[in-house]
Amino acid sequence: SNRCVTAADILKELEEKCATPVSKLRQISDAMTVEMHAGLASEGGSKLKMLISYVDNLPTGDEQGVFYALDLGGTNFRVLRVQLTGKSSIECQEFAEVTIPPPLMVGDSQALFDYIAAELAKFVADESEKFQLLAGRTRELGFTFSFPVMQLSIDSGTLIRWTKGFSIEEMVGKDVVQELAKAMKRQGVNMRVSALVNDTVGTLAGGRYSNKDVAVAVILGTGSNAAYVERAQAIPKWHGPHPKSGEMVINMEWGNFRSSHLPITEYDNSLDADSLNPGEQIFEKMISGMYLGEILRRVLLKMAEKAALFGDTVPPKLKTQFILRTPEMSAMHHDTTPDLKVVASKLKDVLEISDTSLSTRKIVVEVCNVMATRGARLAAAGILGILKKTGRDTVRDGEIPNTVIAMDGGLYEHYTEYRHCVEHTLNELLGDEVGKQVKLTHSNDGSGIGAALLAASHSQYA
Numbered sequence: 082s083n084r085c086v087t088a089a090d091i092l093k094e095l096e097e098k099c100a101t102p103v104s105k106l107r108q109i110s111d112a113m114t115v116e117m118h119a120g121l122a123s124e125g126g127s128k129l130k131m132l133i134s135y136v137d138n139l140p141t142g143d144e145q146g147v148f149y150a151l152d153l154g155g156t157n158f159r160v161l162r163v164q165l166t167g168k169s170s171i172e173c174q175e176f177a178e179v180t181i182p183p184p185l186m187v188g189d190s191q192a193l194f195d196y197i198a199a200e201l202a203k204f205v206a207d208e209s210e211k212f213q214l215l216a217g218r219t220r221e222l223g224f225t226f227s228f229p230v231m232q233l234s235i236d237s238g239t240l241i242r243w244t245k246g247f248s249i250e251e252m253v254g255k256d257v258v259q260e261l262a263k264a265m266k267r268q269g270v271n272m273r274v275s276a277l278v279n280d281t282v283g284t285l286a287g288g289r290y291s292n293k294d295v296a297v298a299v300i301l302g303t304g305s306n307a308a309y310v311e312r313a314q315a316i317p318k319w320h321g322p323h324p325k326s327g328e329m330v331i332n333m334e335w336g337n338f339r340s341s342h343l344p345i346t347e348y349d350n351s352l353d354a355d356s357l358n359p360g361e362q363i364f365e366k367m368i369s370g371m372y373l374g375e376i377l378r379r380v381l382l383k384m385a386e387k388a389a390l391f392g393d394t395v396p397p398k399l400k401t402q403f404i405l406r407t408p409e410m411s412a413m414h415h416d417t418t419p420d421l422k423v424v425a426s427k428l429k430d431v432l433e434i435s436d437t438s439l440s441t442r443k444i445v446v447e448v449c450n451v452m453a454t455r456g457a458r459l460a461a462a463g464i465l466g467i468l469k470k471t472g473r474d475t476v477r478d479g480e481i482p483n484t485v486i487a488m489d490g491g492l493y494e495h496y497t498e499y500r501h502c503v504e505h506t507l508n509e510l511l512g513d514e515v516g517k518q519v520k521l522t523h524s525n526d527g528s529g530i531g532a533a534l535l536a537a538s539h540s541q542y543a
């Protein structure tokens with residue numbers, strides 16, 4: 082290895098390349114706003130698809146009865162049922178969570194949907210008396226499907242493309258509700274899919290149910306995306322009937338955002354080139370949970386190869402893609418022990434690197450910090466872009482509107498440093514006066530509950 086370069090040099094260069102001063106974040110949020118306009122103006126007008134969700138009314142609280150949801154998002158999928166009182170509350174709820182076997186993510190659609198439907202069948206079979214389906218009714222389901230879908234109606238839509246490590250080519254262009262319905266039939270589940278929703282749209286609906294000021298939802302999980310309430314008149318590409326509410330929820334698919342202002346490094350470029358979807362989801366690849374640990378691995382590999390960070394030989398495990406996951410990165414980043422014991426044990430357990438010095442461990446933590454900080458600050462810039470587009474970043478008619486942003490996803494939920502950095506950066510960007518009126522709330526499992534609520538408000542019996 083070339084000892085002329087030290088790990089500290091590589092770290093310093095990384096910090097420079099990943100810098101996100103407020104001026105840069107403003108350029109990025111402005112670019113986000115511009116792309117939002119373009120995506121709303123015409124189909125294919127922007128990298129941001131700005132998909133019309135067909136949700137023109139968010140839950141009111143009047144929804145009543147038992148409803149199911151199925152949430153297929155990335156790593157896990159969840160099934161849940163809720164009993165709604167009709168008075169803005171949930172009487173009871175139950176859920177089950179299953180990990181998707183990785184081969185199913187790249188196999189064929191029938192196998193994937195049969196697996197999901199079979200889990201749903203087991204869950205439905207377990208329904209207790211606490212849940213009251215009215216006599217003569219068919220159970221109804223909201224399907225949260227967190228991939229880009231061209232909706233044709235509230236309960237149908239075709240897959241535009243896969244993201245987040247899924248790749249089942251023959252599924253692209255197919256109606257995902259029909260595929261689910263066919264699998265449900267094969268598995269003997271008698272249920273109607275009443276709403277097809279993106280997880281961001283579900284989170285928005287779930288958030289709005291408990292707080293009227295919720296106007297934006299952001300997911301920071303395996304992937305990343307956002308949805309918000311737009312004025313129907315501000316959607317030139319919408320030629321359907323004008324919704325009574327005058328509003329329409331837009332699923333931005335912001336993961337595919339890209340701008341020359343983004344602080345892209347050699348590590349991002351190589352990650353993208355090696356990914357299942359090169360050139361796509363560039364924003365998502367810089368900020369979301371599927372990729373942060375992988376970027377960290379790539380930086381550490383360079384430090385090992387060029388500066389012998391882990392000794393004279395490069396640890397072989399460090400060459401395995403996706404071996405270092407974001408939860409491990411998060412654990413190392415949050416290590417508060419004086420000798421960084423957690424870092425030492427993660428390096429050993431995950432990468433089979435033992436006997437690291439304290440200074441080496443400190444460098445590892447610093448790389449975690451650089452990558453998480455960049456991701457979180459970029460996410461905050463994205464949120465500012467939405468607030469700008471909707472006029473919520475400033476005084477309007479003499480006052481500043483209250484805005485609540487419903488946040489969800491395992492990254493936001495569990496990676497405390499990341500979450501705090503999103504919150505802090507958004508405040509920094511908005512300033513004290515506006516910042517006080519804008520709140521982020523963690524909408525736990527909002528996407529699943531939201532889908533059940535949307536199934537209720539779009540019930541065939543409603």
Ligand code: ADP
Pocket residue numbers: 153154155156157301302303304369370371407408409411412489490491492495496
């Ligand atoms: P999905 O996005 O697949 O629907 P989640 O919202 O549960 O699912 O997010 C799961 C993702 O959250 C994981 O892929 C991982 O990247 C991230 N994550 C989970 N736990 C942690 C953690 N402790 N620290 C950091 N990131 C985490």
Ligand code: MG
Pocket residue numbers: 152153154155227280302490528
């Ligand atoms: Mg999810």
